[in-house]
Amino acid sequence: xxxxxxxxxxxxxGVLSHVSGLFTRRSYNIDSLSxxxxxxxxxSIITLVISEDEEMVKxxxxxxxxxxxxxxxxxxxxxxxxxxxxxxxxxxxxxxxRAEILTLIDVFKATVVDMTEEEIMIELVxxxxxxxxxxxxxxxxxxxxxxxxxxxxxxxxxxxxxxx
Amino acid sequence: MSxxxxxxILVRIMAGRKTGAEVMIDILLRNGVEICWGYPGGAILPFYxxxxxxxxxxxxxxxxxxQAAAHAAEGYAKATGKLGVAIATSGPxxxxxxxxxxxAKMDSVPILAITGQVxxxxxxxxxxxxxxxxxxxxPITKYxxxxxxxxxxxxxxxxxxxxxxxxxPGPALIDFPKDIQTATTEVLQPGPLKIHPRHxxxxxxxxxxxxxxxxxxxxxxPMLYVGGGAITANAAEKVRLLAEKGSIPVATTxxxxxxxxxxxxxxxxxxxxxxxxxxxxxxxxxxxxxxxxARFDDRVAxxxxxxxxxxxRAMVDIDLAEINKRVKVDIWVSGDLADVLSxxxxxxxxxxxxxxxxxxxxxxAKHPLRYFRGRGDIKPxxxxxxxxxxxxxQAIISTDVGQHQMWAAQYYPINExxxxxxxxxxxxxxxxxxAGLGAKLGRPEKEVVVITGDGSFQMNxxxxxxxxxxxxxxxIILFNNxxxxxxxxxxxxxxxxxxxxxxxxxxxxxxxxxxGYDIPAMRIEHEREIDKGLDFLLKSEDAALLExxxxxxxxxxxxxxxxxxxxxxxxxxxxxxxxxxxxxxPNREVEFIKI
Ligand SMILES: Cc1ncc(C[n+]2csc(CCOP(=O)(O)OP(=O)(O)O)c2C)c(N)n1
Numbered sequence: 001x002x003x004x005x006x007x008x009x010x011x012x013x014g015v016l017s018h019v020s021g022l023f024t025r026r027s028y029n030i031d032s033l034s035x036x037x038x039x040x041x042x043x044s045i046i047t048l049v050i051s052e053d054e055e056m057v058k059x060x061x062x063x064x065x066x067x068x069x070x071x072x073x074x075x076x077x078x079x080x081x082x083x084x085x086x087x088x089x090x091x092x093x094x095x096x097x098r099a100e101i102l103t104l105i106d107v108f109k110a111t112v113v114d115m116t117e118e119e120i121m122i123e124l125v126x127x128x129x130x131x132x133x134x135x136x137x138x139x140x141x142x143x144x145x146x147x148x149x150x151x152x153x154x155x156x157x158x159x160x161x162x163x164x
Numbered sequence: 165m166s167x168x169x170x171x172x173i174l175v176r177i178m179a180g181r182k183t184g185a186e187v188m189i190d191i192l193l194r195n196g197v198e199i200c201w202g203y204p205g206g207a208i209l210p211f212y213x214x215x216x217x218x219x220x221x222x223x224x225x226x227x228x229x230x231q232a233a234a235h236a237a238e239g240y241a242k243a244t245g246k247l248g249v250a251i252a253t254s255g256p257x258x259x260x261x262x263x264x265x266x267x268a269k270m271d272s273v274p275i276l277a278i279t280g281q282v283x284x285x286x287x288x289x290x291x292x293x294x295x296x297x298x299x300x301x302x303p304i305t306k307y308x309x310x311x312x313x314x315x316x317x318x319x320x321x322x323x324x325x326x327x328x329x330x331x332x333p334g335p336a337l338i339d340f341p342k343d344i345q346t347a348t349t350e351v352l353q354p355g356p357l358k359i360h361p362r363h364x365x366x367x368x369x370x371x372x373x374x375x376x377x378x379x380x381x382x383x384x385x386p387m388l389y390v391g392g393g394a395i396t397a398n399a400a401e402k403v404r405l406l407a408e409k410g411s412i413p414v415a416t417t418x419x420x421x422x423x424x425x426x427x428x429x430x431x432x433x434x435x436x437x438x439x440x441x442x443x444x445x446x447x448x449x450x451x452x453x454x455x456x457x458a459r460f461d462d463r464v465a466x467x468x469x470x471x472x473x474x475x476x477r478a479m480v481d482i483d484l485a486e487i488n489k490r491v492k493v494d495i496w497v498s499g500d501l502a503d504v505l506s507x508x509x510x511x512x513x514x515x516x517x518x519x520x521x522x523x524x525x526x527x528x529a530k531h532p533l534r535y536f537r538g539r540g541d542i543k544p545x546x547x548x549x550x551x552x553x554x555x556x557x558q559a560i561i562s563t564d565v566g567q568h569q570m571w572a573a574q575y576y577p578i579n580e581x582x583x584x585x586x587x588x589x590x591x592x593x594x595x596x597x598x599a600g601l602g603a604k605l606g607r608p609e610k611e612v613v614v615i616t617g618d619g620s621f622q623m624n625x626x627x628x629x630x631x632x633x634x635x636x637x638x639x640i641i642l643f644n645n646x647x648x649x650x651x652x653x654x655x656x657x658x659x660x661x662x663x664x665x666x667x668x669x670x671x672x673x674x675x676x677x678x679x680g681y682d683i684p685a686m687r688i689e690h691e692r693e694i695d696k697g698l699d700f701l702l703k704s705e706d707a708a709l710l711e712x713x714x715x716x717x718x719x720x721x722x723x724x725x726x727x728x729x730x731x732x733x734x735x736x737x738x739x740x741x742x743x744x745x746x747x748x749x750p751n752r753e754v755e756f757i758k759i
Contacts, residue, residue: 010358014310018302025303055488062485068307068327068359 002031002128003050003057004083004153007064008072011037011044015069019046022067028052028060032150043071047152049128080159085131086149088113090121092142101141108134119144173217181348184314184340185214188278189222191321191354197249199223199240199605201233205253207293208280210345225605225634228626230257232598234264235624237275239599241268242585243560244606245398247329248275254282255293258339259300263592265335266304270589271419272396274333276324277301283343284312298339306334307359314347322354330364332483333396367482369499373507376454376495379476381513383452385520386412389435389464392419392588393457393481393501400424400581402505403456409509411517413524415443417458418573421584426577427557432524433533433577436464438570441531441722441735446524447472448730455479457501460491461589462726470729480504533574534721534736536743540691544568544643544714547694548575549748551613551641554698559611560585562600562638564620565593567649570720572615575748583610594623600638601631611639611702618644618668628681631707639701640709642674645716653719674711685709 009015016035023030031049038045050057057075064070076083093101101120105112110124124134128151135146155163176182182190188211192200202224204212215224227233230252237248252261258279268275282291298310307327309320324336357364380386394403400423407414407430414424415435424431432443447453453472458464459481465471468491478495479487487496497504535545548571551559561576562585563569569586578584585603587595600614621642631638643649651666678685684704688697688711701710724733739745 014298014302017299021303059485059489062487065362066306066483066485068323068363071360 001051001053002077003052004076004081004151005048005050005057005061005064006074006076006153007046007048007070008038009044009046010069010071011042012069015044016046018067018069019064022063026063028056034150034152036152045152047150049151074155076153076155081153081155083127083151083153084125085128085151086123086125087131087135087146088121088123088148089135089138089146090119090144091138092119092144094118097141104137108137110134176348180350182352183210183214183346183348184311184317185211185345187314187317187349187352188321188338188340189214189218190352191318191325192249193218193221195247195322195325197222197247199225200249200251201225201227201236201602202251202278203227203230203233203253203257205257205280205293207254207282207342208251208257208278208340208345210342211251211278211280211340214345224251225630227598228629229624230260231263231594232601232624232627232630234261234275234277235267235592235595235598236602236605238264238268238271238273238595239562239585239602240606241273241275241602242599243582243603243610245582246606247325248273248602249278250275251278253280253293254297255295258295258297262300262304263590263594265301265337267587267590267592267595268335269304269306271587272333272392273335274328275335276328277335277337279337279339280345281310281339281341284341285343287341297337301337304335305337307336308338310339311341311344314344314349315351317344317349318351319354319357323357323359326357326364327359331367332393366500366503367498369497369504369507370484371487371497371499372495373497373504376478376480376497377508377511379452379478379495380410380412380454380508381515383476384517385450385523386410386452386454387432387446387450388412388414388424389417389447389453389455389458390414390420390423391417391456391458392423394420394423395457395581397457397482397501398581399457399502399505402502402509404428405509406505406512409514410512411515411521413446413521415439415446417461417464417588418586419588420458421573421586422578422581423457425579427579430521430524431577434573437466437724437726438574438720438722440533440574441733442524442527444722444724444730444733445527445531448474449523450475452476452478455481455493456505457481459486459489462490465491466724467727467729531735532747534745534747536737536739537691537746538743539740542688542691542694542712542714544571544712544718545575545748546691546746547641547643547698547712548572548615550694550698552576554702555611555613559583559613560600560603560607562586562596562603562612562614564596564614564616565591565650566617566620567645567653567718567720568615568617568620568643593620596620597624597638597640598627600640601627601636604636604638605634614638614640616640616642617649618642618646618671618674619648621674622672625677628678628683628707632681632683635706637705637707639704639707641701642709642711643714644671644674644711645714645718646671647716649716649718650720652716656717656719658725674709678709683707683709685711687711687713689713
């Protein structure tokens with residue numbers, strides 16, 4: 001099962017290698033890691049998606065807590081948070097596929113960012129499941145290039161309210 | 165030193181400014197640091213210049229290899245409970261510390277490493293002797309920092325010391341660029357620390373204390389399995405009170421030696437791979453095993469799923485991450501061990517557990533530590549037993565790594581915490597001698613005996629010069645079997661006697677080596693010389709070395725091979741023709757061994 005951990009850390013060089021180093025050293029399986037500043041520029045959030053069982057995730061949390069720069073860890077696996085990923089995809093097409101591609105883009109509510117006679121660049125922001133299904137659908141076309149972020153997540157204010 | 169220099173320093177200090185190096189040393193002093201070990205070089209020269217001015221307040225010991233500085237700092241820290249400090253220059257100086265820092269991480273020893281670094285303007289340019297020791301030390305420290313601003317020196321130094329000493333202790337490293345050492349600042353105080361309080365405040369007790377007490381009261385045949393955490397927590401006294409109140413036998417790990425009196429009637433000695441047979445049998449027979457500051461590591465819970473599987477497995481540890489890491493426990497409590505033990509001692513029922521205690525005594529009588537004698541050659545076990553008698557079990561023992569380490573653990577019962585220094589987690593050959601030097605400087609009133617092998621000693625024997633230069637009277641017993649003995653033992657048992665690259669055919673003449681360093685030394689080869697040899701060693705006013713020639717094929721028993729179940733333990737080896745079994749009575753008070 002995939003777990004999403006949101007790790008609040010001090011924002012300084014070295015934190016990222018410290019956290020990712022922990023994962024390599026203890027050979028924890030990590031699907032994605034994304035990092036960015038928060039509203040407080042001295043702090044960042046590292047969002048980790050981990051494929052490990054419940055026990056192991058607990059162990060990972062405890063090991064993370066031992067790092068000096070880790071301030072807080074929240075498990076955002078469940079329904080109480082919004083998860084988002086961004087994917088950018090450039091597809092090459094022959095004229096007869098054009099209509100199908102445009103329809104699919106519409107179905108996924110993706111955005112066309114740029115286009116030539118034979119290539120189209122698509123952007124989609126969605127939850128990880130829709131991103132995967134989008135990618136699977138488009139894999140039958142000729143994908144020229146793609147880039148994809150890891151998951152980021154934020155707890156819903158309604159859930160926060162209940163928790164506090 | 166010129167007058168103008170003094171004058172300049174004075175003017176600066178009057179203006180309320182100090183250099184980064186001065187600020188750091190001030191903070192060290194404020195934290196009670198009196199001594200440090202190190203080796204100078206280009207990038208740390210300003211710091212050394214400052215040490216020169218502080219010579220009346222902080223003693224510096226010049227080692228002969230930076231690795232030894234780190235181990236000496238560890239030995240000092242382990243023997244005294246205080247912070248050990250090691251200093252090195254950038255690049256090779258810093259990387260030479262790495263083994264010692266890792267050793268301290270594995271064994272939870274509070275040391276602070278201070279490394280010189282190239283000036284901030286040169287960082288990243290592959291400057292002469294530049295290396296990323298910050299990056300290198302990330303996974304081997306509890307805290308590390310690269311100083312980039314002189315205003316941070318006070319705070320970061322304090323944070324490093326605080327983190328190293330708090331909770332489950334460990335090493336810290338500060339990388340100190342040359343220009344920051346000389347830059348001046350008005351910030352002389354640490355101010356508020358920027359680390360989360362959980363890194364320095366005593367943690368609250370969590371877990372299921374009530375269930376633990378209930379289980380202890382209900383158990384008919386419980387045992388304690390005590391690790392290095394009990395020594396770190398200064399909880400040895402409380403371990404004893406708990407054991408005595410509940411009549412609970414106690415086994416210790418290699419790191420836990422000293423956390424319970426080795427001669428106590430409830431002592432089982434060490435458990436695990438080379439533990440006593442009676443400790444290991446107790447593990448298989450008990451109905452509850454309580455780990456106190458121990459981590460079910462692979463030298464104890466060799467085959468984790470079957471380890472004491474018939475028993476309730478319980479654990480108390482300050483480090484939450486140790487709980488359920490290797491062995492899933494039935495009951496756990498996390499918190500400061502001394503605090504938890506105080507509660508346990510108060511709340512458990514006093515019990516006699518007569519039949520269990522009798523069973524333990526029977527196991528001890530039936531399965532004592534055994535070895536063979538009778539051919540006139542020297543058995544290392546006997547030397548250690550006699551060392552125990554001659555030092556009345558009072559010496560601080562610092563070991564290297566290998567067979568001699570295990571023999572020392574088995575045959576020199578230790579009665580006090582901080583009297584046993586060894587490299588457990590990392591198993592670092594070369595640890596013993598420098599650690600012994602560190603311990604002797606920390607506790608000069610104690611006899612310090614280093615027990616080493618011909619392989620291990622050669623990893624740091626250059627420190628004979630340090631012992632001589634500062635007159636540090638540690639006593640070295642070097643067991644020379646002409647082999648990397650422990651490696652040979654494994655090759656004999658598991659690799660069909662293919663002794664691939666484990667013989668030390670070209671050993672130096674250790675007595676002559678000592679002569680070169682002006683250290684008294686003596687070699688013995690026959691059993692009848694043991695007394696003479698030990699008397700020579702222990703009566704020497706100076707550091708001294710006793711080289712003891714021992715048979716190549718001598719092995720360490722009992723033994724459970726790695727990854728195996730306790731049931732597979734081999735209790736004793738095979739005698740050679742002419743040899744007779746000789747057994748050690750556990751829990752002896754001083755008694756005579758006849759030759
Ligand atoms: C630095 C280091 N290198 C290698 C080893 C692997 N090793 C473990 S015990 C041992 C042999 C030690 O030989 P010696 O010091 O002569 O002691 P003995 O086992 O003969 O008593 C070796 C090579 C180690 N523990 N540490």
